[in-house]
Amino acid sequence: MTSLRKYLYGLIAVLIMSSWLIVSLAADQNTVKVNILMPAPFDDSTREIIRQFNKENQRKIEVNITRGPRETEAVSDLAISSLILGKSPYDAILMDVTWLPKYVEAGWLTPLDEWFTTNEISKVEEGAQRGNTYKGVLYRWPLVADIGMLYWRTDLMKKPPDTPYELVEISKELQKEGKVKYGYVWQGRQYEGLSCVFLEVITGFGGEWIDENGKVQLNENSNIRAVTWMNNLIKEGVTPKSVTNFSEPEALQSFKSGNAAFMRNWPYAWKELQKADSKVKGKVGVSTMVAENKENKTATLGSWGLAITKSSIHQNEVAEVIKYLTNEDSQRKLYSEFGYTPTASKVFNDYADSEENGILNNLRISLSASKPRPMVAAYAQISDILQRHLSAIFTDSKDVKKEIYKAQENTEKVMISAGIYKK
Amino acid sequence: MIVLILPALILIGFIFGYPILRYIWISFHTSSVANGLIPQFNHGINWSRLINDARFWQDVLQTSRFAFVSVSLELVLAIAIALFLNQPFKGKGIIRAVSILPWALPTTIMALGWRWIFNSPYGPIDRIYNNLTGESLNLLSNPKITWIATVIADTWKTTPFIALIILAGLQTIPKDLYEAFELEGGTQFKALYKITLPMIIPYILISVVFRLAQAFGVFDLIQVMTSGGPAGSTESLGLYAYLNAMRFLDFGYSSTIMLGSFVLLIMGCLTVYCIFKMTKISIQK
Structure with a gap:
């Protein structure tokens, strides 16, 4: 009798366990798994938001973040090496603004118009709407905005300079008085940062890189004047010679240690400058880059946004995740905890008069004047050409006009062979 | 017999043969973002582009300069280090282990370290130079000398590798050769030329060929x-x-560059081989 009872108990236990296993397996099968590739810093900053999403959508959608490298282009390398195989393990990719045309032309992305209405687009700050479409189709939804800014020392001047000439004048004066070692530090190394600096300066001089018809405009007089101005900064010692070796961290280090009156950098630098080890803590203001005329003032757009891969089999669910990640609550969290610039007009409005505003009002002004780098599939090539020639001017004392003409010729060749422009 | 080596042949075919054949195939096609990455036969346009590409030839010269100078420097230093490590002294084991450390470090990490060492104005080298001369050296932003900085970094990293191979060679030289040479009245300095160097030539040759091939394909050190x-x-x-493939998405031309440099590298290695052959030194002992 007892053995029969034991047998019965055993049978019941097995039945309960197996039914639990079947139920949980079935539930697991119904859960859609969404995999997103993000650069490492965004994996850190969105972790809490993702955890919340997974909690709210239990057994429906489960988001997994693939932590990519820290360096921007290394993330693209990782994405490309899986995308070229046709079936990417990523349902969505957090993309830099410059990758978009290339990825679309390669046929890797899905248009987002189906999920994002014009009403939703209109809620995004105008500047942050840029760089998300290619040939009129929406492919990327902005997560954070990012723009190049001019940092200036509030303890050394009453207001920031408006024109390039004012910037040089103030710099020289402060250097002469021994208040700063350098006037203006920026990113002059041969890399993408140099193209970003270039775009702001030439626009400020009324120039253009590629016009809306795809025509290369590098050899325009205003561009030559702009590059001559940049070159003179180095020649006249307003900018240290070593700027040709500077990327963002070196420029930040120089400004943070009180060595420079002005710096060109991205908004992330603000938080760094407010840290205890900063010699300029509380003495820094930000403004839009200098220009000959006020209406030419601009900021290079460098935002991050989410795009859905064509090979994803859960596109509706991915869109749902993107909407959650970029909603106003998430943006507030990303701004207040990590300092990322929001994209929604409402969030800018909410913080407008708040103590937490920081530099947000200035960022909003610059964002409205922002400009994306040329939205062409061959952007990486043309930026590479530009960087090489600019670097030759700044480091090898090459003639400005000759080098710019060479850059024009080489860029034209690329644009023509890529079928973007016909001469 | 052939049946026995067939599995190995198939494996080699898959590992080496297929990728090379695929490279050759892509190099005759346009496979870029301009045509949606769908390969189209292009009658050798990539190859004529390569021959007329001034940037490619400039890179050939720059890469050869890097490879030749760094391997020569590494060889001289490695022989000296290997001779030193071959001497009996206290703590030899620890010194040997420490000397191999640079080679064991991942290239990207050590390249980042060197980038900061050479950084101006914050790196130590620039600070020392600045204290002495009052000027900045700008080692990483002077097109005339920056390549030397890359050679220094590469030499620091890979000298231990050559030293290790040469040390292995040194240890194969019988001690009685030196004793006999001494009895005949030879000096230690002469022994270096008459015995040591000729005996380690095969090891030098192997390491030079290895290193030349490696230095010619340098990527990570330069990139960082x-x-x-x-x-x-x-x-x-x-x-x-790499830029052509991953940044420009032009796989056709990228393959052509790789194959072009492969051909040039083989020619380079053959030249080294012939020079050694002409001097009647065999790599077989």
């Missing part, structure tokens, strides 16, 4: 230290091919 700059003065063939 200089990204090919300033003004493209340190760009290597590996970096140029």
Whole structure:
């Protein structure tokens, strides 16, 4: 009798366990798994938001973040090496603004118009709407905005300079008085940062890189004047010679240690400058880059946004995740905890008069004047050409006009062979 | 017999043969973002582009300069280090282990370290130079000298590798050879030329061929230290091919660059081999 009872108990236990296993397996099968590739810093900053999403959508959608490298282009390398195989393990990719045309032309992305209405687009700050479409189709939804800014020392001047000439004048004066070692530090190394600096300066001089018809405009007089101005900064010692070796961290280090009156950098630098080890803590203001005329003032757009891969089999669910990640609550969290610039007009409005505003009002002004780098599939090539020639001017004392003409010729060749422009 | 080696042949075919054949095939096609990455036969346009590409030839010269200078420097230093490590002294084991450390470090990490060492104005080298002369050295932003910085970094990293091979060679030399030479009245200095160096020639040859091939394909060190700059003065063939594939999405031309440099490398190695052959030194002992 007892053995029969034991047998019965055993049978019941097995039945309960197996039914639990079947139920949980079935539930697991119904859960859609969404995999997103993000650069490492965004994996850190969105972790809490993702955890919340997974909690709210239990057994429906489960988001997994693939932590990519820290360096921007290394993330693209990782994405490309899986995308070229046709079936990417990523349902969505957090993309830099410059990758978009290339990825679309390669046929890797899905248009987002189906999920994002014009009403939703209109809620995004105008500047942050840029760089998300290619040939009129929406492919990327902005997560954070990012723009190049001019940092200036509030303890050394009453207001920031408006024109390039004012910037040089103030710099020289402060250097002469021994208040700063350098006037203006920026990113002059041969890399993408140099193209970003270039775009702001030439626009400020009324120039253009590629016009809306795809025509290369590098050899325009205003561009030559702009590059001559940049070159003179180095020649006249307003900018240290070593700027040709500077990327963002070196420029930040120089400004943070009180060595420079002005710096060109991205908004992330603000938080760094407010840290205890900063010699300029509380003495820094930000403004839009200098220009000959006020209406030419601009900021290079460098935002991050989410795009859905064509090979994803859960596109509706991915869109749902993107909407959650970029909603106003998430943006507030990303701004207040990590300092990322929001994209929604409402969030800018909410913080407008708040103590937490920081530099947000200035960022909003610059964002409205922002400009994306040329939205062409061959952007990486043309930026590479530009960087090489600019670097030759700044480091090898090459003639400005000759080098710019060479850059024009080489860029034209690329644009023509890529079928973007016909001469 | 052939049946026995067939599995190995098939494996080699898959591992080496297929990728090379695929490279050759892609190099005759346009496979870029301009045509949606769908390969189209292009009658050898990539190859004529390569021959007329001034940037490719500039990179060939720059890469050869890098490879030749760094391998020569490494060889001289490695022989000296190996001779030193071959001497009996206290703590030899620890010194040997420490000397191999640079080689064991991942290239990207050590390249980042060197980038900061050479950084101006914050790196130590620049600070010392600045204290002495009052000027900045700008080692990483001077197209005339930046390549030397990459050679220094490479030499620091890979000298231990050659030293290790040569040390192995030194240990194969019988001691009685030196004793006999001494009895005949030879000096220690002469022994170096008459016995040591001739006996380690095969090891030198092997390490030179290894290192030349490796240095000719340099990518990570350059990418991290200089990204090919300033003004493209340190760009290597590996970096140029990488840019074309991963940044420009032009796989056709990238393959052509790789194959072109492969052909040039084989020619380079054959030249080294022939020089050794002419001097009647065999790699077989």
